[in-house]
Amino acid sequence: MATQNWFSRIREGAAASVNGAGSVLAWIGRAVARLVRRVIDFLWGIPQWTVGHAFKVLLLLVLAAAVLVAGALYFVTYYPSTQVADNAPATNIVYLDQGWGPTASSKYRQQYYYTPQGTSVASLRYSWFIHLQQVRTSDLFVDPGHMRAFGFLVDNTKTEMNPDQLPVGFTKHYDPVKREDLLDITCAACHTGELHYTGKDGQRVAIRIDGGAAMHAFTAMKLGHFGPTLLAAMARTYLNPWRWHKFARAVLGDEHYESGNGTLRLEFGKVLWALLRQGYFDRAHKLYPVEEGFGRTDAVGRISNTVFGGEVDEANYRVANAPVSFPAVWDIWKFDWVQYTASVAQPLARNLGESLGVGAAVPLHDLYGRPLPPKEWFQGATLIENLAWIEENLQRLQPPKWPEEILGKIDQQKATAGKELYAKHCKGCHEPCEATAEERAVQMPLKKPDEPLWHIKMLPVDDIGTDPQAALNFVNTRISLAKTGITDEDAREWLREIYTERLNRQIAYRKAHPSNTPPRYTESEMLKALDGIDVNSLSIGAGLNIIGIPLRRQFYKQFEYIKDVEQRRRLLMEYDGFGALDTPQVLLVYKARPLAGVWATAPYLHNGSVPTLYDMLSPADERPKKFFISRMEFDPEKVGLVGQPPASKGFWFDTSIAGNRNIGHEFRAGYGGWTPGAPPSHGLIGPELTKDQRWALIEYLKVHVDEKVAACTAYGSPEY
Ligand code: HEC
Ligand code: HEC
Numbered sequence: 001m002a003t004q005n006w007f008s009r010i011r012e013g014a015a016a017s018v019n020g021a022g023s024v025l026a027w028i029g030r031a032v033a034r035l036v037r038r039v040i041d042f043l044w045g046i047p048q049w050t051v052g053h054a055f056k057v058l059l060l061l062v063l064a065a066a067v068l069v070a071g072a073l074y075f076v077t078y079y080p081s082t083q084v085a086d087n088a089p090a091t092n093i094v095y096l097d098q099g100w101g102p103t104a105s106s107k108y109r110q111q112y113y114y115t116p117q118g119t120s121v122a123s124l125r126y127s128w129f130i131h132l133q134q135v136r137t138s139d140l141f142v143d144p145g146h147m148r149a150f151g152f153l154v155d156n157t158k159t160e161m162n163p164d165q166l167p168v169g170f171t172k173h174y175d176p177v178k179r180e181d182l183l184d185i186t187c188a189a190c191h192t193g194e195l196h197y198t199g200k201d202g203q204r205v206a207i208r209i210d211g212g213a214a215m216h217a218f219t220a221m222k223l224g225h226f227g228p229t230l231l232a233a234m235a236r237t238y239l240n241p242w243r244w245h246k247f248a249r250a251v252l253g254d255e256h257y258e259s260g261n262g263t264l265r266l267e268f269g270k271v272l273w274a275l276l277r278q279g280y281f282d283r284a285h286k287l288y289p290v291e292e293g294f295g296r297t298d299a300v301g302r303i304s305n306t307v308f309g310g311e312v313d314e315a316n317y318r319v320a321n322a323p324v325s326f327p328a329v330w331d332i333w334k335f336d337w338v339q340y341t342a343s344v345a346q347p348l349a350r351n352l353g354e355s356l357g358v359g360a361a362v363p364l365h366d367l368y369g370r371p372l373p374p375k376e377w378f379q380g381a382t383l384i385e386n387l388a389w390i391e392e393n394l395q396r397l398q399p400p401k402w403p404e405e406i407l408g409k410i411d412q413q414k415a416t417a418g419k420e421l422y423a424k425h426c427k428g429c430h431e432p433c434e435a436t437a438e439e440r441a442v443q444m445p446l447k448k449p450d451e452p453l454w455h456i457k458m459l460p461v462d463d464i465g466t467d468p469q470a471a472l473n474f475v476n477t478r479i480s481l482a483k484t485g486i487t488d489e490d491a492r493e494w495l496r497e498i499y500t501e502r503l504n505r506q507i508a509y510r511k512a513h514p515s516n517t518p519p520r521y522t523e524s525e526m527l528k529a530l531d532g533i534d535v536n537s538l539s540i541g542a543g544l545n546i547i548g549i550p551l552r553r554q555f556y557k558q559f560e561y562i563k564d565v566e567q568r569r570r571l572l573m574e575y576d577g578f579g580a581l582d583t584p585q586v587l588l589v590y591k592a593r594p595l596a597g598v599w600a601t602a603p604y605l606h607n608g609s610v611p612t613l614y615d616m617l618s619p620a621d622e623r624p625k626k627f628f629i630s631r632m633e634f635d636p637e638k639v640g641l642v643g644q645p646p647a648s649k650g651f652w653f654d655t656s657i658a659g660n661r662n663i664g665h666e667f668r669a670g671y672g673g674w675t676p677g678a679p680p681s682h683g684l685i686g687p688e689l690t691k692d693q694r695w696a697l698i699e700y701l702k703v704h705v706d707e708k709v710a711a712c713t714a715y716g717s718p719e720y
Pocket of ligand 2: 426428430595601606665697
């Protein structure tokens with residue numbers, strides 16, 4: 001409501017000024033003429049000046065400069081708020097039951113949305129965030145309408161876990177050093193989606209997709225997004241004494257205002273400065289040249305810059321020019337490899353890397369910039385505890401089911417035809433297969449027989465032919481850990497333990513189940529891998545892997561009280577995620593994710609460059625070259641984002657920019673077929689589909705599930 005008010009006020013203001021434009025111009029003309037006359041008189045008079053004169057002029061000049069600076073600051077802090085996209089919020093929210101219950105307040109949903117993961121952005125305090133005002137009104141920054149305008153999802157009610165009605169994924173954790181609650185951005189902020197749909201009856205509905213793709217640009221520093229608008233509001237509050245007074249009273253309460261105001265100002269200033277400096281640094285070094293728009297971030301590049309550039313060594317900053325879509329996270333606990341480039345196998349390692357990237361409180365150096373010994377890295381225990389908990393909750397999450405009552409009935413006949421087409425053209429890559437007993441024993445030994453371990457297929461980037469930038473960056477970027485004080489020998493010793501464990505598991509399995517096939521892992525391969533370690537030149541994956549080991553060890557120290565070694569071992573394996581080992585891989589591939597629920601995750605491909613399923617199934621030159629994204633407006637026919645600009649501000653997704661390309665994964669004329677050993681080349685992966693075939697496949701994808709998967713035929717990857 002509040003949002004609408006200020007939009008209409010601005011609009012009225014603008015209209016009034018257009019009407020009066022003629023007389024305003026005349027007024028400005030007269031004023032300029034007067035000013036010129038004054039300046040000439042003034043210059044003429046200078047030779048006759050006394051000291052008093054000069055002083056007066058100096059004072060005037062200082063005053064004028066102050067007014068100019070104040071005006072500039074006013075403008076700089078005002079302007080960003082004018083760039084936020086208009087917003088017609090959908091407040092009629094429907095929660096699909098994906099295993100977490102049917103209402104906003106269902107327990108598991110609440111826990112996923114608001115369990116903190118121990119991260120903070122520059123130590124921004126929770127209490128500051130909830131009391132900050134918007135720049136243009138006295139409404140709070142966290143007003144649901146305002147937060148929705150950035151693309152965040154806000155439930156309609158306050159709950160015990162979310163007492164301030166913040167967006168999904170915005171929560172807090174207590175920081176024992178600062179002795180305050182910090183704002184904590186958790187998994188749900190990036191891994192929850194919503195589809196906005198206006199039905200034939202004119203009713204606008206927001207269909208919440210738990211574990212789906214977010215559509216904000218949380219990390220973008222482009223005007224109109226969350227980051228710059230927040231900074232402007234903070235700066236305004238800091239600079240404007242009246243605002244500050246009100247803010248400080250709200251944060252501290254009347255009782256503590258006098259005693260706390262000075263400290264509050266100091267701390268607030270520090271955080272503001274840190275954020276401004278980071279924003280400036282990113283821009284000055286052009287670290288993120290490809291605009292994220294809505295629904296994307298260069299996760300790997302940003303994590304690398306935050307951890308290896310910000311924490312370890314400025315020389316590690318690298319340009320990150322391959323933003324990726326926020327992926328869906330249902331079923332991921334069944335995958336053998338996650339991340340677009342299939343680079344991480346252990347759930348804990350993945351989450352730890354991510355939380356370090358978003359800003360977990362793990363200082364790697366002291367106040368003077370000296371490296372801290374790894375045993376000092378770990379501060380609080382909440383982090384891993386909560387990560388493990390969130391991971392467990394995700395195991396209950398199911399892919400969303402197409403809600404026929406809102407989005408329309410499934411045409412069963414079409415869907416059946418689509419199923420056949422899927423089996424023929426898609427299944428070979430997208431259908432996961434069940435890992436063998438040996439793979440289970442080696443990779444995730446704690447999985448129970450009824451808990452699936454899916455082998456996810458990986459396609460060499462050259463074969464699938466989609467935009468290669470994200471994969472290239474992951475493979476080619478090299479960073480140095482030298483400044484952490486970690487040596488090659490340290491890293492080798494730590495990794496040897498992990499690789500040896502993997503070998504031992506394999507040996508144990510084969511002892512119990514003799515086999516003629518050559519073993520997957522060998523000692524010589526291990527030694528070669530260890531030999532190759534150079535902490536001065538590591539891939540991002542290897543760097544995160546090595547940093548993660550002492551972090552985990554430090555955390556696991558608290559369990560040393562458990563004297564039974566086997567019992568302790570098992571507990572730690574559970575924290576790792578089914579006993580998975582952190583043995584990252586660095587390959588030039590994209591994984592073909594299983595397609596259950598894919599209907600709810602537009603835009604498509606790892607870089608979000610294809611707005612609908614229909615476009616996915618069309619030849620690349622029929623896909624939109626440029627399309628507009630402002631919100632989660634859903635098109636239930638082509639299944640994905642609606643095609644027309646629905647708002648005045650938003651993001652033009654330009655697929656001609658490297659990193660944004662919508663090429664590859666093509667069904668088009670000229671396809672020559674493939675067999676194992678003769679893979680599809682350069683993204684031509686199937687024959688052109690007729691329009692009817694495309695519609696049939698889309699109908700099927702609305703109901704596709706990946707439940708009963710077959711056993712894998714061959715071991716190893718990449719392969720089809
Ligand atoms: C700031 C946004 C953000 C937050 C917060 C975040 N993620 Fe992610 N997550 C991403 C992005 C972006 C990717 C894709 C990265 C890639 O593969 O390049 C990703 C990838 C993943 C994947 C792999 C998915 C796949 O298909 O391979 C999983 C699993 C995952 N995240 C789980 C989590 C969990 C659990 C948390 C909380 C502990 C979390 N994420 C927090 C943005 C986020
Ligand atoms: C040769 C292997 C292969 C075949 C065949 C194939 N895909 Fe894919 N598919 C992939 C890979 C790999 C990706 C990931 C590419 C990327 O993100 O750059 C992908 C991505 C997708 C996506 C985007 C997923 C997302 O989360 O954005 C959709 C949708 C999709 N495929 C549908 C299909 C359909 C439908 C068919 C059959 C008509 C099909 N695919 C056939 C390998 C394949």
